Structure formats: C-alpha cells, structure tokens
Amino acid sequence: MDKSSTIYVAGHRGLVGSAILRELERRGYENLLYRSSKELDLRERDQVQDFFENHHIDYVFLAAAKVGGIVANNDFPADFIRDNLLIQTNVIDSAYRANVKKLMFLGSTCIYPKFAPQPLKEEYLLTGELEPTNQPYAVAKIAGISMCQSYNRQYGTKFISVMPTNMYGPNDNFDLKTSHVLPALIRKFHEAKVTHAEQVEVWGTGQPRREFLHSDDLAEACLFLMDHYEDSEIVNVGVGDDISIRELAELIKSIVGYPGEIRFNTSLPDGTPRKLVDVSKINSLGWKAAISLEDGVRSAYMAFQNDYLVNK
Ligand SMILES: NC(=O)C1=CN([C@@H]2O[C@H](COP(=O)(O)OP(=O)(O)OC[C@H]3O[C@@H](n4cnc5c(N)ncnc54)[C@H](OP(=O)(O)O)[C@@H]3O)[C@@H](O)[C@H]2O)C=CC1
C-alpha cells in the first residue's frame, strides 16, 4: 500500500477495525474510508455495491462482522450465520466487481476442528468436526475463506484470509451478555471491587485454555500481511502461548486489585478445550507479536476505565 492508496476499513468502530485504523493513521495514510453500520449496512447488497462503485477503493480490511462470546454465539446462531454470510458476501463480491487491488478477510481460529492437534496448523482447516457453541459462525467464516480462494482462482483477485486468535484491547465489547471472556472479566472484577462484592462468577470450569492477542499487535500483523502476503492459503495470527481461564481470572483479579473470591459456574459452557495456534508461518514471514498478556491486560483495564466507563 502506498501513501496515495484509498483504503476502506470495514468495521472501524470495533475492536479490530479501530486498531487497524489507528495503525494506518499512525503510519501517515490519509485516504482512509470508513462507515458505521448505521451509515452503510453491509448486509444490504445494493448499498454495498453503490458504495464500491462510488469510491475508487484500492485496499479493503474486512473487519465488519457479527461477533460475540460463547453464550451469544450459542443463543443466536441464526443471527451469527446470516449476518456474517451477508456482510462478507456483499463486500467480497463488490470488491471484485470494483477491481479492488487487495482485500483482507478476517476469520477466526474457531474455523479449526474442536479436537484438532495443538498447536493448530493452517492445514487443519476442514479436517474434523467444529465446536457446537459457535459452529454457525465458524461455517460462515469458512465460507468467507473459500469465497476469497475461489475468487482468486477464477477471477485472479488478491483476496487474503487471516485467522486471529482470541483478542482484546481498546473499543472491546464490555456487554456481559455478548462479550468475550477477557473484557467480561475486566468488567466483572472491576464492578465487584467497587461494590465490595464477595464473589465473581466465572463461566464454565476454568479449565479451557485460550490464547490472547492484543488488537494493536493484530493491527500491525494485518498491515504487514497486506504488504507482504498474497497467497490464497490462510495465515494464523497469535502469540504462540496460551493460559487456562482460571489463570486468566487470577491475573485479571490481581491487576484490578479485587480481594474477593472466584466462583466457577459450571452450568455455563466451556466451549473448545484448547485452541492454541501455530504461528510459525507468520513468524517465518517476518512478524511476531510484541505485547505481553500482563502489559496488554493492564492497558486494556486502563482503556476500560478511561474510555468505556467515561463514555457509557
Ligand atoms: N474479538 C475477537 O476476539 C476476535 C475477532 N475476530 C474477527 O475480527 C473481526 C472483527 O471483530 P471485532 O472487532 O472483535 O468485532 P466488533 O464487534 O468489535 O466490531 C465489529 C464491527 O462490525 C461492524 N458491523 C457489524 N455488523 C455490521 C453491518 N451489518 N454493517 C456494517 N458494519 C457492521 C460494527 O459496526 P458499528 O460499530 O458501526 O455497528 C462493528 O464496528 C471479525 O471478523 C471477527 O470475526 C477473530 C478472532 C477473534
């Protein structure tokens, strides 16, 4: 991407899109396009086609999606598969019709089979059964990957697909019904501290393991791959290390400074037991994550206090 390129960041108000936009701005890109879902509903094909026809877009970061944690995915499977299929189909097809130079599709590591060997290598895609709590979302993501690959094969486009592990950072979703575990626990421990509550509820057994990537690291990886990668094969992005949910809860409890107890609610689902990604491909291309989990959680807790609590 050169500095005169016109770059569309879809989903710029979200965790990932806002991090990509910050990084583009930090590097001096000026021709940046973005629209909120109110201004441009990406589920509406005509609106999306008009948008691409009316702007000469060179590069697209497709970070708009219906996203949520384990319970939201489990409770609203139809919304997750429908919205994601519509958004990605409209954007990918319109980008092809408008001769976009390159598009990056954001997938997720839930595309890998529930019991795949660890760490998850890119070639494990489509080798086994998916985790049931997020299968509809994962199927939509797999369709997005296949669509990018098929357009590349048939039409010669350059559409790449990136699979980030679980993420966190500024502009995360702190709604306890729909959020992912890390922002949920920041909010729960903070609220328990200020209300002097005796216990914090953590869902599931605490035994599943997850890998956590700061959204600023992901944004760097996305810009790196946009400039240096053009194969159809997917690329994992992660830190190469994971921790149990119990360990994560203990870490957040100590960073927030909450003195009470942790209670595991085993009536709520654990989901995938483990999904550590193999990061050797992106590491060998020349990119590595830099933000440690402890530093990242400290800064995410500050962002929660300074942005979320102030603006809510
Ligand atoms: N968060 C995570 O842990 C992970 C995320 N990912 C992937 O990264 C990508 C971004 O996720 P994340 O940033 O966390 O998600 P967020 O929920 O934080 O942001 C999603 C963005 O998508 C936009 N959006 C949703 N529906 C529509 C619509 N109908 N039309 C236009 N825009 C829409 C929203 O726009 P608005 O705010 O204007 O409504 C929002 O800004 C997704 O593809 C997700 O699958 C992958 C792995 C892990």
Ligand SMILES: C[C@H]1O[C@H](OP(=O)(O)OP(=O)(O)OC[C@H]2O[C@@H](n3cnc4c(=O)[nH]c(N)nc43)[C@H](O)[C@@H]2O)[C@@H](O)[C@@H](O)C1=O
């Ligand atoms: C990114 C990824 O995100 C989702 O998959 P997930 O990794 O299972 O996501 P999660 O962050 O919601 O949970 C991780 C673990 O943490 C436990 N947990 C404890 N306490 C809370 C809690 O308070 N909230 C939440 N959400 N989880 C909690 C929870 O029970 C589970 O064991 C999918 O949307 C999937 O599609 C996807 O791609």
